[in-house]
Amino acid sequence: xxxxxxxxxxxxxxxxxxxxxxxxxxxxxxxxxxxxxxxxxxxxxxxxxxxxxxxxxxxxxxxxxxxxxxxxxxxxxxxxxxxxxxxxxxxxxxxxxxxxxxxxxxxxxxxxxxxxxxxxxxxxxxxxxxxxxxxxxxxxxxxxxxxxxxxxxxxxxxxxxxxxxxxxxxxxxxxxxxxxxxxxxxxxxxxxxxxxxxxxxxxxxxxxxxxxxxxxxxxxxxxxxxxxxxxxxxxxxxxxxxxxxxxxxxxxxxxxxxxxxxxxxxxxxxxxxxxxxxxxxxxxxxxxxxxxxxxxxxxxxxxxxxxxxxxxxxxxxxxxxxxxxxxxxxxxxxxxxxxxxxxxxxxxxxxxxxxxxxxxxxxxxxxxxxxxxxxxxxxxxxxxxxxxxxxxxxxxxxxxxxxxxxxxxxxxxxxxxxxxxxxxxxxxxxxxxxxxxxxxxxxxxxxxxxxxxxxxxxxxxxxxxxxxxxxxxxxxxxxxxxxxxxxxxxxxxxxxxxxxxxxxxxxxxxxxxxxxxxxxxxxxxxxxxxxxxxxxxxxxxxxxxxxxxxxxxxxxxx
Numbered sequence: 263x264x265x266x267x268x269x270x271x272x273x274x275x276x277x278x279x280x281x282x283x284x285x286x287x288x289x290x291x292x293x294x295x296x297x298x299x300x301x302x303x304x305x306x307x308x309x310x311x312x313x314x315x316x317x318x319x320x321x322x323x324x325x326x327x328x329x330x331x332x333x334x335x336x337x338x339x340x341x342x343x344x345x346x347x348x349x350x351x352x353x354x355x356x357x358x359x360x361x362x363x364x365x366x367x368x369x370x371x372x373x374x375x376x377x378x379x380x381x382x383x384x385x386x387x388x389x390x391x392x393x394x395x396x397x398x399x400x401x402x403x404x405x406x407x408x409x410x411x412x413x414x415x416x417x418x419x420x421x422x423x424x425x426x427x428x429x430x431x432x433x434x435x436x437x438x439x440x441x442x443x444x445x446x447x448x449x450x451x452x453x454x455x456x457x458x459x460x461x462x463x464x465x466x467x468x469x470x471x472x473x474x475x476x477x478x479x480x481x482x483x484x485x486x487x488x489x490x491x492x493x494x495x496x497x498x499x500x501x502x503x504x505x506x507x508x509x510x511x512x513x514x515x516x517x518x519x520x521x522x523x524x525x526x527x528x529x530x531x532x533x534x535x536x537x538x539x540x541x542x543x544x545x546x547x548x549x550x551x552x553x554x555x556x557x558x559x560x561x562x563x564x565x566x567x568x569x570x571x572x573x574x575x576x577x578x579x580x581x582x583x584x585x586x587x588x589x590x591x592x593x594x595x596x597x598x599x600x601x602x603x604x605x606x607x608x609x610x611x612x613x614x615x616x617x618x619x620x621x622x623x624x625x626x627x628x629x630x631x632x633x634x635x636x637x638x639x640x641x642x643x644x645x646x647x648x649x650x651x652x653x654x655x656x657x658x659x660x661x662x663x664x665x666x667x668x669x670x671x672x673x674x675x676x677x678x679x680x681x682x683x684x685x686x687x688x689x690x691x692x693x694x695x696x697x698x699x700x701x702x703x704x705x706x707x708x709x710x711x712x713x714x715x716x717x718x719x720x721x722x723x724x725x726x727x728x729x730x731x732x733x734x735x736x737x738x739x740x741x742x743x744x745x746x747x748x749x750x751x752x753x754x755x756x757x758x759x760x761x762x763x764x765x766x767x768x769x770x771x772x773x774x775x776x777x778x779x780x781x782x783x784x785x786x787x788x789x790x791x792x793x794x795x796x797x798x799x800x801x802x803x804x805x806x807x808x809x810x811x812x813x814x815x816x817x818x819x820x
Contacts, residue, residue: 264429264431265429265430265431265432266293266297266395266426266427266428267293267395267398267421267425267429268293268294268297268426269297269432270395270398270399270430270432271294271359271398271402271426272294272297272298273432273434274398274402274403274434275330275402276301276303277434278328278402278406279327280328280330281303281304282303282305282321282330282686282687283298283303283304283305283306283318283330283331284305284308284314284315284317284321284329284330284331284332284683285305285306285307285308285314285331285332286307286309286310286333286334286338287332287334288333288334288335288338288361289334289361289374289423290335290336290338290361290362290422291332291333291335291338291359291421291426293423293426293427294332294359294421304686306682306686306711307711308682308708308711309707309708309710309711310341310705310707311333311338311341311342311345312341312342312344312345312675312705313345313678313679313682313705313707313711314331314332314342315342315345315348315356315358316345316348316675316676316679316680316705317329317331317679317682317686318330318331318345318357318683319354319676319680319683320666320680320682320684320687321683321684321686321687322349322354322355322356322687323354323663323666323680324641324666324683324684324688324691325663325687325688326477328356328357328406328410329354329355329356329357329683330357330358331345331356331357331358331359332359332360333361334374335360335362335363335374335375335378336373336374336375338374339361339362339376339378339381339420340376340378340381342378343381343382343385344671344673345673346358346385346386346418347385347671347673348668348671348676349415349416350385350386350387350416350670350671351668351670352669352670352671353413353415353473353474353477354414354415354416355409355410355414355415356409356416356417357405357406357409357416357418357419358386358416358418358419359418359419359421360378360419360421361420361421361423362378362420362421363375363422364422365422365424366424368422378418378420379391379418382418385416386415386416386417386418387408387409387413387415387416387417388405388408388417389418389419390404390418390420392419392420392421392422392425393422393425395425395426395428395429395430396430398421399434401419403434404440405419407440408440408443412443412445412564413474413562445563446563446565446580446581447563447580447581447584448580448581448584448588449561449578449579449580449585449588449589450578450579450580451588453576453578454578454585454589454592455592457535457559457561457576457578457589458592458593460557460559460575461533461535461593461596462593462594464532464533465598465601466531466533466598466601467491467493467494467531467532467533467534467535468493468495468513468527468531468533468534468535468556469484469487469488469493469494469496469537470496470497470498470516470528470534470535470536470539471495471496471497471501471504471505471537471538471539472497472498472500472501472536472540473498473500473501473504473538473539473669474538474539474563474582475501475504475537475582475583475662476501476503476538476662476663477582478538478581478582478583478584480504480538480582480583480586481504481505481661481662483582483583483586483587483590484504484505484537484582485505485506486590487589487593488505488511489511490590490593491593491595491596492511492596492598492602493511493535494511494512494527494601494602494605495509495512496513496514496515496516496520496521496527496528497514497515497516498516498517498539498542498545499517499650499654500665500667500669500670501538501539502515502654502664502665503659503660503661503662503664504662506659507638507657507658507660508638508658508660513527513605514655515655516528516811517542517544517545517546517547518544518545518547518805518807519651519654519801519803519804519805520803520805521612521614521655522611522612522803522814522816523605523611523612525803525805525811525814526612526812527608528552528556528811529554529810529811529812530555531553531555531556532555532556532557533556533557533559534553534556534557534558534559535561536559536560536562537562537582538561538562538563538582539562540562540564540567540570540571541560541567541571542669542670543571545811546572546811547805547809547810547811548808548809548810549571551811551812552810552811553572557575557576558572558573558574558575558576559574559575559576559577559578560574560576560577560578561578561582561585562578562579562582563579563581565579612803612814612816614655614656616799618772619796621796621798622726622794622795622796622797622799623769623770623771623772623794623796624772624796625648625726625799626652626655626656626799627772627775628724628775628793628795629652629655629656630656631775631776631779632657632694632696632722632779633656633658635776635779635780636692636694636783638658638659638660638664639660639661639664639691640691640693640694641663641664641665641666641685641688641693641694642657642659642664642665642666642694642695642696643665643666643667643677643678643680643681643695643696644666644667644677644696645676645677645678645695645696645698645700645701646667646668646673646674646676646677646701647698647700647701647730647731647732648698648724648726648730648731648800649697649698649701649724649730650667650696651731652696652724653665653667653696654667655801666680666684668680674700674701674704675701676701676705677695677696677697677702678705678706678708678719678721679705679708679711680695681693681694681695682708682711682712682719685712685718685719686715686717692718692783693718693720694719694720695719695720695721695722696722696724697721697723697724698724698726698729698730699723699724699725699726699727699749699752699755700728700729700730700749702721702723702755703752703753706758709758709759709763709764709788709790710762712764712788713762713763713788716787717787718789719788720785720789720791721788721790721791722782722791722793723755723791723792723793724793724795725755725792725795726795726796726797726799727749727752727797728744728747728748728749728797729747729749730799731801733748733798734800734801737798737800738800738815755768755790755792756790756792758790759788759789759790764787764788764789764790765782765785765787765789765790766789766790766791766792767781767782767789767790767791767792768792768794769793770794778791778793779791800817802815802817803815804817
C-alpha cells in the first residue's frame with residue numbers, strides 16, 4: 263500500500279505494539295499529528311517537551327516496553343535533550359521522533375532548525391536523520407531493535423518535513439540486518455565455570471547488582487542464586503527492587519549514601535560478583551580502595567563497562583539472566599554462618615535510623631509512613647537529591663520496576679513526569695512521586711497533564727525550603743555558607759495544585775502525616791501533599807567524595 267511518511271510512522275508504531283506516545287506538536291511534525299488525530303494510538307499532550315522524554319522514560323521503566331516521545335524541530339527537539347541524556351545514563355529504551363526542516367533547507371539556518379542528530383550523538387545509543395521516505399520503515403524497525411536489545415538505550419529519529427509528506431510503498435520489515443551490531447547474550451562457558459569455582463571457594467561473597475538485572479528480567483534468578491549459596495546482596499540505586507529489601511540476605515543500597523553494612527561488607531568480602539552494574543563513582547568512591555580484599559567477577563552485556571572503572575578477575579560478557587541461569591546449575595548449596603554473623607553485627611552498629619526533630623517533621627518518617635501504607639507495592643518515582651536518597655534508604659521495595667529515579671544524570675524535575683509515564687503504563691498501580699520543593703518546580707506545569715488525562719499520580723513534597731542536597735554539601739564542606747540554595751519564595755503548593763484542578767493537602771505536624779497520606783492515596787485523581795519537613799535534616803551515612811566507601815560519616819541522625 264502506498265502511504266505518506268507520517269502514516270508509515272504510525273503504522274510502524276502499531277507494528278511495534280506501541281499504545282501511547284508522549285509529545286508536543288509544532289510546525290515540522292504537523293503531518294504526523296494529522297495522522298495521529300484518528301489513529302488508535304493514545305497521545306498524551308505534555309506541557310513541556312522535556313516532560314515528554316521523562317514520561318516516555320518512566321513508562322519504559324514501569325512496563326519494560328520502550329517509551330515513545332515526539333517533538334517538533336528546533337527548540338522542541340532541543341528540549342528533549344535532558345530527557346534523552348537521562349535515559350542514556352540509566353540505559354532506558356526510549357524512541358524519540360523529532361521534526362526537522364525540509365531536506366533542501368537543512369544547513370541554511372532555517373526557522374526552527376537545529377542539528378539534533380549532531381547534538382544528541384553523545385547521549386543516544388544511536389540516531390538517524392531520515393532524508394528519504396523510502397528508508398523510514400526500515401529505520402524505525404532498526405531503532406526499536408537497537409533500543410531494546412543488548413544494553414538498552416534511547417534512539418532518536420529526525421524527520422524532515424518532506425520525509426513525512428513524501429509517499430512510497432509501505433512494507434514493514436520482518437527482520438533487522440545490522441552486521442556491526444551483535445549483542446552477546448550467552449556468557450563464555452569457561453568464564454562461567456570459573457565463577458562457579460570462585461563461589462565454591464569463597465567464604466565472604468557479596469552480590470553487587472545494578473539496573474541491568476531488572477532490564478534483563480533476572481530478579482528471580484538472582485534470588486535463587488543468593489539463597490542457594492547464601493550470598494548477601496547489595497544493589498545500586500537503579501536496582502532497588504531487584505532483590506526484596508526485607509530479605510534476610512539484603513544489604514540494601516551501597517555507595518555514598520548506602521547502608522553502612524553494605525559498604526563494610528564490600529570492603530571486607532573476598533569475592534564480589536557484580537551483575538549488570540557499571541561501578542559508578544557514587545558507588546565505588548575511590549577506585550583504588552574499592553573491594554580491596556576481593557576477587558572481582560563482572561557480568562555485563564556491555565563489554566565496554568568491564569574494566570572501565572574497577573579491575574576485574576573474572577570478566578563475563580553476557581545478559582544477566584542468561585548468565586545467572588547458566589551459572590546456577592553448576593553450584594551446590596552453601597552456608598556462610600560466620601560471614602552472615604559479621605554482617606548482622608554491622609547491621610546493629612550501622613542501622614538506618616534518624617532522630618525526631620524540633621524544627622519540623624523528620625523526612626525519613628514521611629518515607630516510612632508511605633512505605634508502611636503501601637506495603638512496598640506502589641511504584642515510587644523520585645526527584646533528585648535528599649528526597650531521592652531518603653527514599654532509597656527508608657522505602658521497603660519488594661519487586662522490580664517499583665522504583666524509578668534519575669541515577670546517572672541526576673536530573674532534577676524528572677520524577678513527576680516520569681510518574682505520569684509510569685501511571686499511563688501501569689494504571690493498575692498506585693504511583694507516587696516523592697519530591698523536593700526545588701525539583702518539583704522544574705516541571706510543576708505537568709499538573710495540567712495529570713489533570714487533563716485523569717491520572718491519579720500522588721506527589722509528596724518533602725518541603726524544606728532549600729535545595730537540600732546542595733545545602734547539605736555546603737554545610738559539611740563549605741562552612742555552612744549557603745550560597746544560592748535557600749528557596750525563600752516557594753509558592754503555596756496546595757493553591758497551585760488546586761489552581762490546576764488537582765487536590766492539595768498541607769501537612770505541618772507529624773500527627774498529620776499519616777492521615778494526609780491516607781486521604782491522598784484514596785483520592786481518585788492527582789494529589790499534591792506538601793509536607794513541611796525539618797529544614798536542615800541531612801542524609802546519613804555519607805561517604806565523602808573520593809574517599810573509600812568504608813570511611814563513612816555517621817552524622818547527627820542516629
